[in-house]
Amino acid sequence: MxxxxxxxxxxxxxxxxxxxxxxxxxxxxxxxxxxxxxxxxxxxxxxxxxxxxxxxxxxxxxxxxxxxxxxxxxxxxxxxxxxxxxxxxxxxxxxxxxxxxxxxxxxxxxDLSREYKSCLLYLAIFPQEQSIRQSTLIGRWVTEGLITKEDWPSSVHRANRCFDALIDQWLVYPADISTTGQVKSCMVGDLVHEFITKLARKQRIVETHLSHHLARHFSIFNDLRLRSSDGIGKFFQRLSESSQVSLLKVLDLEACHIFGEKYQHYLKDVCDKMLLLKYLSLKGTNITHLPREINNLHELEVLDIRQTQVPEWATVNLLLLKLKHLLAGHICPSPSSFNSSTVLGRNELFTVQIPDKIEKMVNVEVLSNVKARNRQDLKDIGKLWQLRKLGVVTIDKDSHLKNLLRTISDLHECIHSLSITLSTGGHDGTPSSHELPDTVVTRLKLKNPPKLLESLSISGTTQRVYLLGLLSKDGDSNKLAKVTLSNTLLIQENLKALAKLPRLHLLLLEGSCDISQSQITFNKEEFPKLNHLIVECSAITMIAFTSGSVPKLKKIVWLSLTSLSGIDKLPRLKELEFKGDRIPDELKEAIEKHKNKLKLNILN
Structure with a gap:
């Protein structure tokens, strides 16, 4: 939408x-x-x-x-x-x-509704021209109570509509737009910021005694008294003596490097003092552990520990019964000193372990980058019937994959987004050339294919089960709209598993991929709804389109362009994006002759 x-x-x-x-x-x-x-x-x-x-x-x-x-x-x-x-x-x-x-x-x-007005005025706590992620705004609006519907998913849906409306009316403007045209973050311009700040102060939606560099860290309607010259570090130095923090619902410390070796106890102080917290973001901080007191935060709904050096075992004893989002992990381009990784080609994915008592956290809706240590972990996730988005790392063993498929089957009526990372392959994590479809063992079955699955990402490869084929079945009833294949085996047969999907509009091929041939061909009557094709796999050197294929394709992104043929057969094509300074002459000619005036982006 x-x-x-x-x-x-x-x-x-x-x-x-x-x-x-x-x-x-x-x-x-x-x-x-x-x-x-x-x-x-x-x-x-x-x-x-x-x-x-x-x-x-x-x-x-x-x-x-x-x-x-x-x-x-x-x-x-x-x-x-x-x-x-x-x-x-x-x-x-x-x-x-x-x-x-x-x-x-x-x-x-x-023109805005009362809710939407409050959400707009809320942006006054951020410095002007600061890039603000959509996901951050959605989570904070909901936990602050600015969007109130009968349940969390309805509130999130309403908050997303609010974000769309503010973009549509140019009250905030896009700061980061994905290759598919989705606004991932926004900014508030000078004139709008001045306008909403005056209104927000008049309506006492934001505190007048907190400067922007401090206000953005805390929930609104707080009773904090901080000088503009104070930094967030000064706030934590006084935290153990403060009586003003007990009612805070939001603490957003993203990118705050305040947890030095001597100050790791600051997070323990938070867990002891801010017992009503609903939203805690430690993303990008220098925190290195989670204290056992984290379980004191009985009201916590969002915990974000992405891009931190929190070790994978730190979440084993996590038990937060109201938690809805557990966001963890990050990808590093080179090896690091702490060992919570799954090798992905030249990169490493740092994850956290699934909490031992995850089955009791029945309100969880999002689990990102969690690692299954054993078969029971995966079984327990299957009991989370509110789960909409799952990102899981598992071992390429029959027992683990069997339980993964059982979990997906158990969640078949609720899961919307699924990311599977397989720890498998050669010494560098890439698939081996002998791993072809005829060696795949198909004895592992998926009893109940997910009914609502819209987004699927598979990273790594396995000979034990044809995951892509199992998750892309069901013909006209399949709702898959976005598929990402990373560090996996890419061959023409794999694309055939996706070719007839009735709603697939985005296909992303990326990573260190092994392929049986360097060319992929899109044939007639394949990919009827695909409008974005993104190829970030250097092993693919040729892409060809035949007449009648991908009739709705609008944009092609290819970061290692060598040979591209058949774009004249794409009636809806509007945009091409390539990397490098040389475009083959025959492609230049095809671009010039295309009946649409194609937009061409060249990346350095």
């Missing part, structure tokens, strides 16, 4: 255009009329002049024209009365860009 909206928005606001010889007002007028073209004739005729008048008032400030245009994009069904009122208000204002911008922001802000 988000990717679709982002592509539509790009059509109006982001795509490169031919040089124009008329004013920006004319350009935005054309966009506005296109956005509102579905209105009935009388309203269209009446409003078209008002559109022009409003844009004329904003002529010296493109930001104001953009906000107005995005407001119409989000809600094109505006009444003539509403537009006339805005036009009259603008006419009566001094010709100051800041004043007009403020009025235009108020026009857009008024």
């Amino acid at each position: 988000l990717a679709t909206r982002t592509w539509r928005a790009k059509e109006y606001f982001y795509l490169s255009r031919d040089p124009i010889d008329y004013s920006l007002v004319d350009l935005y007028r054309d966009i506005v009329l296109k956005l509102t073209s579905h209105q009935v004739n009388d309203d269209k005729k009446c409003n078209s002049q008002i559109f022009c008048d409003i844009l004329d008032q904003c002529a010296k400030n493109e930001f104001c024209m953009k906000v107005f245009t995005h407001a119409l994009y989000a809600n094109p069904k505006r009444s003539s009365e509403e537009l006339s009122k805005l036009n009259s208000t603008l006419r009566g204002l001094p010709k100051s860009s800041d004043i007009i911008a403020n009025k235009m922001l108020k026009f857009s802000y008024t």
